[in-house]
């Protein structure tokens with residue numbers, strides 16, 4: 071009985087939260103490969119599409135990667151990655167978004183530094199952010215490591231390299247993310263008195279004591295335990 075009540079509670083939360091889902095698909099793209107996937111994800115989710123634009127555009131010479139004299143090389147490689155090239159901060163009402171798909175090419179193994187400028191600018195604390203990338207061959211693992219460790223207040227979902235992905239596989243991936251995150255959005259706003267401790271996948275736990283690091287629903291609030 072208790073189990074089925076929990077299930078009904080979670081279903082109710084999921085359904086009521088669906089209406090509130092607000093998706094942003096933000097991307098930086100130098101040669102438009104990533105842009106093409108960003109546009110598809112925006113269509114699939116009904117989300118707002120937003121281009122991250124550097125205040126000083128990258129010149130074509132940056133395409134010669136491994137040329138150490140280029141700006142991109144120096145920003146990515148020569149400084150330990152702490153550079154934050156300025157962007158046009160034109161995103162309005164950033165706080166309205168629950169899920170942010172965040173796209174970019176891989177530059178020298180990592181996210182272009184403008185992606186970090188974007189995260190510094192808007193914060194997105196407590197929001198769900200999902201990276202996606204394109205690259206010539208490098209995988210996304212350094213992005214999946216660097217961004218969550220630099221921005222621990224964000225709820226990160228493991229990102230994906232999208233090169234060559236079919237539309238139906240892309241749809242399956244995007245839908246999976248929407249489904250798993252929907253049940254978690256703004257639970258506190260909808261059910262301020264909901265009691266109990268749950269994992270993000272909805273499993274009830276007996277108490278909030280000694281939880282391993284992770285994100286939990288505790289008395290209707292999404293909380294990060296470190």
Ligand SMILES: Cc1cc2nc3c(=O)[nH]c(=O)nc-3n(C[C@H](O)[C@H](O)[C@H](O)COP(=O)(O)O)c2cc1C
Pocket residue numbers: 098099100101102103104105132133134135142143174175176177178179180204205206207208209
């Ligand atoms: C400055 C620069 C650095 C790059 N570094 C890498 C890299 O480390 N690994 C890789 O596989 N591709 C690398 N690439 C290739 C791009 O990641 C790839 O072409 C990507 O799809 C471009 O996306 P975009 O068209 O959205 O800019 C690099 C490209 C540039 C211009």
